Amino acid sequence: MKTPGIFPAVPALVLLFAFFLFPVVRMLGYSVDAGSFEWYAKALGEGLYLGVFWNTFQIALLVTLICLLLGYPVGFLIATTTPGWAVLGFIFVLLPLWTSVLVRTYAWMVLLGRNGVFNRWLIDSGIISDPLPLLHNVTGVLIGMVHVLLPYMVLPIYGAVRRLDPALVAAAEGLGASDWRIFWRIYLPLTANGIFAGSVLVFVLSLGFFITPALLGGGRVIMIAVLIEQEVRQTLNWPFAAALSAVLLAATLAVYALAQRFTQSEART
Amino acid sequence: MPTRSGQLSVAGHLSVTGLCRRFGEVVALDEVSLDIAPGELLTILGPSGSGKTTLLKVVAGFEKPDAGRVSVDGQDITAMPPARRDIGMVFQNYALFPHLTVAGNVAFPLEMRNVGRAEVARRVGETLALVELAGYGERLPRQLSGGQQQRVALARAIVFNPRLLLLDEPFGALDRKLRETMQLEVRRLQKRLGLTTIFITHDQEEALVLSDRIAVMNRGAIQQVAGTMEIYERPANDFVADFVGESNIFHGTLTEPGIVTLSSGRRLLVNRDGKVGDRLGVLMRPERFADKGANGFAAEVVEAVYLGASLKLRLACEDGLELVVRQPARGKLPVAGQRLEVGIDADAIHVF
């Protein structure tokens, strides 16, 4: 069978150029409309907006770390358990992954609100007297985002653990290594690529998150995507929104480029 | 069109001339020419990377040659797409369609030729019976054993009366017993149908069992084409001698008619006249040695390996020559360190 050329790709290419590349480039053009960089100066110069970027970065980093902490055990367990338990584990990871972010965000509002399930339960059982502030603050946003992004960490780590040759572990055991040593000396270094891939993915997705901070942050946790939405829909300040988008996009692509370079140099050594 | 009653087809004369194919720096086919007579089974024997699979792909049409010509019964098919060549092929992994039943697989080539329903059913039934799989039509390939899958692949390749049958290392995945059964069965079928067949293998024993003629390939070039006996007894060069069977190969000079002198100074009596001073290769098959002969070797046993039917000895002669010798395993068997004498007659030595 002859190999297909670029021809079958053309319809999809037309779509991607017309409704992806072109609009993005066109919008980014607004940010330097008059040939001046004033909107970038505003985005990166004024403390208020710089604070939003800093916030976004901190939250993304925290989310990534928490996801790693929670995701590694799960990915590890699914990859090393019996097929039956693995299927169950996959259901617990994939069902939330494919459930609408809105549904999950709503559920967290129900769980974390002042009169939510958690606070009710804690007060009723006498552990606390006043409701804990779990919603409309950074805590709520972190919980919601970790919940949404955790599967993206679990899956690459699962893949990395699966690819590891079980003979290595058996060999280490045979040589007298303890469970913890096997973990630190065999699993962790040999699954580093999965950890890295998952972390990059979670971090990058966090940077552009909108729904969770918009709803669980209650207007008090402003991340960059929320700010862009406000600038377009409420303030109608297109050039500024474009400049903010450009910065977000540049940050995202930079992380990816760095990650790519890192993995490539890794592969060469 | 031949019927299934065993009548021989007369067509199917394949001829390839001057085929060349390079993959970058690698020369897969180097001026390959072959002629295969109707009804003949020709084996292409060679190590992996020798170009035999490329040759098969060019004949089947999956690979285009850089130069050269492929023709069947005088018709040039070099540029013809595979679908129109009417060549049946059995793939190394069988390539059975996993989503079709056994009958569906065998019917496939007939449906592609728009054969009527009733005719398809009849021929599928006949062909499955021919490969002894009658009653298996509704099964899926994955429900069959390796040997049965192989039969389905064979049935699918012959059901449309192809002009040519190509077999690409089809027995590689089978265990030894089953392989031997299948080899004989394929040979029986091929003869009965009179199908011109090219068979590819790296297994020299298999080649000797199955073939009318063998073409030995190495590095993209054909080293020798000859009948099985000829290939074994009178190989054309070192490569063929070494690749087919076990061998003791030496090089020397014809110092006088009938005598080759090796570099160690040993003089061997051979049946060869020629120009004195010619550089020649000498081949002595391990099983051609006897206790005595025109050429005698006094040697020490370095290693003795018991192989059931025979005994394989590695001998070191006094002049430094090393020999591999096979003896029938009976009586008192020699052991390592023991001294003994073997001999070989002049006409048991092949000179090339």
Add this chain to the structure above:
Amino acid sequence: MSRRLLVVACAAIYLFLMLPLMVVFPISLSSAPYMQFPPPGLSWQWYDRFFDDPQWLDATWRSLYIGSATAGLALALGVPLSFSLVRGRFAGRALLDRLALAPVIVPTIVLSVSVYGLFAKLKLIGAWYGLVVAHTVLALPFVVLVMGAGLRDFDRSLEQAAEGLGASRWRTLRRVTLPLLRPSLVSAGLLAFISSFDELVVALFLAGPNMTLPKKMFDNILMEIDPTIAAVSVMQILLVVLVLVLIGRFGRGLGGANMSGSAR
């Protein structure tokens, strides 16, 4: 010993993952007139309210056909694209590979705002097919990932066998290649559907006055949290379960291998 610790930790994490999905079930069946947990009694009132409200039904219907159209278009464009990307040999293939996956990487908010700008100019805001086009851009990477994995695992000697047996390229595609890729096609189509059906950010900008289900939910959550949302959530979760069951039964596994491909 340490293994038991791991299992306990993972059980807690599974609970964390599943808790939000489970909590909406009792709430959706609550007899209380507002959010209350645990519910004082059971009733179907919130489901009744959903099925009696033309706004909810209209939004659901719109999301269903936009999702279906997106799945169709994403397959129609994405399957040939995947063939090119996996099997093609042409200059710029690696670049094209990245372009096809880029919609996953580029933040959705940036894509939404950009397309909003363009569609406002083209007067396409509120048009259902405008939303389909934008959702297809987002769904293409899923199709490319799933189909790409399927194609890379495909044994091409089957196609050679078909051609050798007399099948034309078209018939080989129809009789051998596509039937064997059907699990991948099922998975890719369902994923594309779900990705559109659940999508909010693009819809927020492009749907205009027309509600999609996620947009209607978003507005409701912002305005008044009443348990109708819980009823909708339950139905959404059941839909996802159905889709995952369909994928498990007829599709290609969503295991780590092909999903983690998106991480690269």
